[in-house]
Amino acid sequence: MPVMMKEAIEALNVRNNLDYIDATFGGGGYSEEILKKADCNLLSIDKDPTVKNYAKKLKVKYKKRFTFVNDDFENLESIIKENNKTLISGGIVADLGVSSFQLDNAERGFSFNKDGPLDMRMSGKGTTAQELIYSLDEKGLAKILWEYGDEEKSKAIAKMIIKERNKEVLDTTLKLVKLIKRVKKSDNKKKHPATKSFQALRIATNQEFKSLEKLLMISEKILSPGARLVLITFHSLEDRIVKFFFNEITGKQENLNRHLPQVIKIKKVKFKVISKKPILPSSNEIKSNRRARSAKLRVVERMVI
Ligand SMILES: C[S@@+](CC[C@H](N)C(=O)[O-])C[C@H]1O[C@@H](n2cnc3c(N)ncnc32)[C@H](O)[C@@H]1O
Known part of the structure; x- marks a missing residue:
């Protein structure tokens, strides 16, 4: 079972008739939960071509509601354009890092x-x-x-x-x-x-941090009012990038670190914090899955302005 799945899907606030992005499809655990949760549309991305078979299964089951793209999420803007969208109405989730399928395959x-x-x-x-x-x-x-x-x-x-x-x-x-x-x-x-x-x-x-920075910058541009951005990170540096970025787009703090992604001059604060502190996995999950011990979930929502 993917790390923090229940918490992530709850944070994404999946609703009927809206568009969602799962930027890190992996074994498709999150994607399937999103599709089950509401009558929404989902576009899932993964740069690993070997996950295509999992995607095919979801395609058979959910047909038009589900699309899979084998690409890097840093190309999210062009990916959604190719799929005839300019804005994302529901939300974006990214469960970063490596999957257990990738870790388990020695090759x-x-x-x-x-x-x-x-x-x-x-x-x-x-x-x-x-x-x-x-x-x-x-x-x-x-x-x-x-x-x-x-x-x-x-x-x-x-x-x-x-x-x-x-x-x-x-x-x-x-x-x-x-x-x-x-x-x-x-x-x-x-x-x-x-x-x-x-x-x-x-x-x-x-080049994981470069891709993450691009994903954050694009998400800030393409989310519609009411849409959520949910990130699950697995180590301090990754979390720091997300935290600084979220602080900046929610107006909590200006990003003074030149090594972190700079939001192009936000004139108005467009996002609000959903959970002030990062959401952490339950102690039960940490006991049953060692990889969960370093997970942190952060979530923001695009405001109606
Ligand atoms: C932790 S797994 C996601 C597991 C998934 N949530 C699930 O339910 O099975 C991370 C996945 O993201 C993919 N990934 C990591 N960085 C990516 C990037 N920059 N662009 C696209 N996919 C990426 C990896 O190939 C991997 O399959």
Whole structure:
């Protein structure tokens, strides 16, 4: 079951005859719930072409009410145009990051527990994690591990990788894990030593923050009054991007951080906060699904002005 599904669908406020976007289709759990909840129209997006089969099943069941587009959500504006829409009346939901299907398939290279190629591309296109690692110098690699993974041993891991990558080709997940473990020998038992580095390399390989920033900017433009924007994030950096953006569009605080997306001069505050604090998963969900432990849901609504 996808993380925080009940909370996310509730936050989206699904109503009859309105248009919704599920920007991260995955296994289609959220999408199906939206379609069940009301007689609405749903356009779902995923950059991973392997999810098409799940989408086909929903298409058979929900026919005209459901459309699937295999693309990056950063292209949301052109995607809705191609589907004859300029505004979204109901809302947009994005459950960010990697799916359990992607994590569980060793061939995709997302998992530090399974041996597979050092790939990590959600779309199956572009630069692989292996190519990324070989394209960077020690400083650049350390920067990614630190900035996208909060990896406190980023410099030492980067040094190790650069030193070893030309001795034996670094082309599998477990070869990378072995190098990381040489640096992080006595790390805490609860967290795998490669967790942070894998997260950082995945974010960099898929340029996740760039896409998220674009999605936020477009959503601000295309949501109709009364429509909701619901984001589920999985780590602090991602949540910070959403939080700053929401603070800015709800008039709570100007975005002074030049690294975060800047809303193009909002003259009037057009959004209101639905939940002041981020909504967190229940303790039961955290117990049954470890991935839920870092989830945070934030929601805003376009005001009628
Ligand atoms: C956590 S899963 C979503 C699970 C989904 N809510 C469900 O009910 O099954 C995230 C999905 O978003 C997709 N994704 C991540 N970033 C994306 C992007 N920039 N554009 C389109 N899809 C993206 C991934 O390929 C993955 O399938």
